Amino acid sequence: MIKHILSYKIARRILYVIIFVAVWQGIYMMNLFSEILFPSPATVVNTLIKEISDGSMIIKTSYTLYLIIIGLLVSFFITAVLVVLANVSVVLKDLMRTLISVLDPLPGIALLPIAILWFGIGKAAIVFIMIHSIVWPTLLSVMAGFDSIPKIYREVGQNIGLSKIKMIRDIYVPAAFPNILMGIKNGWARAWRSLIAAEMVFGTTGAVGGLGWDIYLKRSYLDMPGMIATLIVLMIIGILIEDLLFSSIEKHTVKKWGMVI
Amino acid sequence: MKNLIIVVLSAVCIVLLGTIIFSKDKGAVDTAVNDKPFAGVTIRLAKQYGMQYATGYIVEKMNLLEKYLPGATIEWSSFGGGAAITEALISGHLDVGFMGMPPAVIAIDxxxxLKIASGVCVPPFDLMVKEERLQSIADFTPQDKIAIPGISSTQHILLSIAARDKLNKxxxxxxxxxxxxNPDAYSSLVSGTEIVGHFTTMPFLELEARQGFRSILTGKEAYGDASIVCVTTGKFHSNPSVYAGLIGALNEAMDLLNSQDPKVLEIIAEVEKISIDDAKAFLDWPGTNYTANIYGLMGIANYMYEVGYIKNKPELNKLVWENARALIGKRTGEVSPVEKILGQ
Incomplete structure (x- = not known):
């Protein structure tokens, strides 16, 4: 019976969370650390419920998600344009590869001082950092995807007389899709990390800010339960996007087509 | 005859050897007992940079703790703000830290x-702007931003008090x-972003003044003088002679700063990467005072309570150790000058 229940991924995960909370409560009850720095799980949950019910957590989460959606959309548009350019000319493709190898290893947060000077301290600087973090890894995997399309696919398409647009829609994109999806996944992961990091560096004190800024604020006020509550929200969002959204896209596309990466 | 010489020489050797061993032993015992009474004591302190923290780094560079507590092991580490220091103090990684009053008040609340052991400096605070249209804080539109070094910094609370008194906000x-x-704020300010003001202290006041910025609000006008303070943990305070050594070292450092000792000027020039003349000018900057009195504590703590930065009504006994309370004196008769300073 127990074995049967544990065969479900979700059941196992719930079990892990229960064990984690139990260990946490145990350490808390041993009084090893000051309560200011190590609050009980109950205090954290109460803080989280309070912040969700008074709407403040919802506002902060929406702000962060709003920024990341802008960052992702702009970045994917830029990536698409760059991919088209790379496929038009060999020189441009070479240039793109050089750019990637030079800029991709540069952490987004390292550009923050420059971004502040160029774009000021508003959303623009943060979006700039996100674009930098997303475009290069995404471009790299999408270009690799197009390069790895077997020649025979193209020849088949040409043989049956597909138009250029149909070639792209029905052959290039589906054939490169595993890499495109991987690029989007990487892009999301990089954007998410750089956004939270950038938000923690500066922000206005009273106006709306996102979850990263919330952690910074709570740290200044020594509000440890509040900080952990925000971390939990960050984890939940990460799990929802990476596990649920991306795995369902994978299930309905790549896996269904039998092109598991 | 030969034997006699050998015997005499051997005797002389033994006596000499014995004297050396004996005197060495005696010496070793003496140093262990008298010269290093604090051997085995370790003091971990957090320092920050900037003129308002000079008391801390003067204590460090002039080995004043070593002077007051011979034999003690002194460990200094650098921090970038009061929040990180209070975390390290609470988690037991530090014994002593220097910070503005608000982070200390928040942690104690x-x-x-933790409690405040001493004031270490009353620095000048100024709100620096360039644009002609900005004559007071009433002229700031919602788009105009003022850079402050951190949330719950002294500048944050002083500006908040000014906004309440002058704008009812x-x-x-x-x-x-x-x-x-501060360095980021300086470059943003000079390069003309939406940051049009910087509420700061030395040396940025001087750097910005050179770039044509002017002060439209001082800390004194906003509220009054506000000290940078030294905070210690209860555990550190529970060893009275070590605690007394810290207070002695701080007092000596502040006296050396106010008397502009040549060695002190050299250290400031080296730490702040400025010339000796600049170091002197910075110490002479109007509003700078190195004093053990804690200026503005209760006023700032009460304000933080009124507007909800802290939850419990602040009490002087919970905020400062007894030596700081002793500066206030007895609680009958006329209010002492220091009590006025504390805002009681």
Whole structure:
């Protein structure tokens, strides 16, 4: 019976969370650390419920998600344009590869001082950092995807007389899709990390800010339960996007087509 | 005859050897007992940079703790702000830290086992702007941002008090403030972003004044003088002779700073990477005072309580150790000058 229940991924995960909370409560009850720095799980949950019910957590989460959606959309548009350019000319493709190898290893947060000077301290600087973090890894995997399309696919398409647009829609994109999806996944992961990091560096004190800024604020006020509550929200969002959204896209596309990466 | 010489020489050797061993032993015992009474004591302190923290680094560079507590092991580490220091004090990684009063008040309000041991400096605070249209904080539109070094920094609370008194806004004015490290704020200000003001202290006041910025609000006008303080843990305070050594070292450092000792000027020039003349000018900057008195504590703590930065009504006994209370004196008769300073 127990074995049967544990065969479900979700059941196992719930079990892990229960064990984690139990260990946490145990350490808390041993009084090893000051309560200011190590609050009980109950205090954290109460803080989280309070912040969700008074709407403040919802506002902060929406702000962060709003920024990341802008960052992702702009970045994917830029990536698409760059991919088209790379496929038009060999020189441009070479240039793109050089750019990637030079800029991709540069952490987004390292550009923050420059971004502040160029774009000021508003959303623009943060979006700039996100674009930098997303475009290069995404471009790299999408270009690799197009390069790895077997020649025979193209020849088949040409043989049956597909138009250029149909070639792209029905052959290039589906054939490169595993890499495109991987690029989007990487892009999301990089954007998410750089956004939270950038938000923690500066922000206005009273106006709306996102979850990263919330952690910074709570740290200044020594509000440890509040900080952990925000971390939990960050984890939940990460799990929802990476596990649920991306795995369902994978299930309905790549896996269904039998092109598991 | 030969034997006699050998015997005499051997005797002389033995006596000499014995004297050496004996005297060495005696010497070793003497140093262990008298010269290093604090051997085995370790003091971990957090320092910060900037003129308002000079007391701390003068104590370090002139080995004043070593002077007051011979034999003690002194460990200094650098921190970038009061929040990180209070975390390290609470978690038991530090014994002593220097910071503005608000982070200390917040930590004590949360129940941390800390108290303020001494003031270390009353620095000048100024709100620096360039644009002609900005004559007072009333002229700031919601788009105009003022850089402050951190949330719950002294500058944050002083500006908040000014906003309440002059604009009747208090925490609403928070949305005009942006938390940025001083060097970042300086470059943003000079390069002309939406940051049009910088509420700061030395040496940035001087750097910005050179770039044509002017002060439209001082800390004194906003509220009054506000000290940078030294905070210790309860555990550190429970060893009275070590605690007394710290207070002695701080007092000596502040006296050396106020008397502009040549060695002190050299250390400031080296730490702040400025010339000796600049170091002297910075010490002479109007509003700078190195004093053990804690200026503005109760006024700032009460304000933080009124607008909700802290939850419990502040009490002097919970905020400072007895030596700081002793500066106030007895509680009958006329209010002492220091009590007036504390805002009681």
């Amino acid at each position: 949360k129940g941390a086992d 208090a925490r609403d004015f928070d949305s005009n403030m942006v938390a940025m490290a």
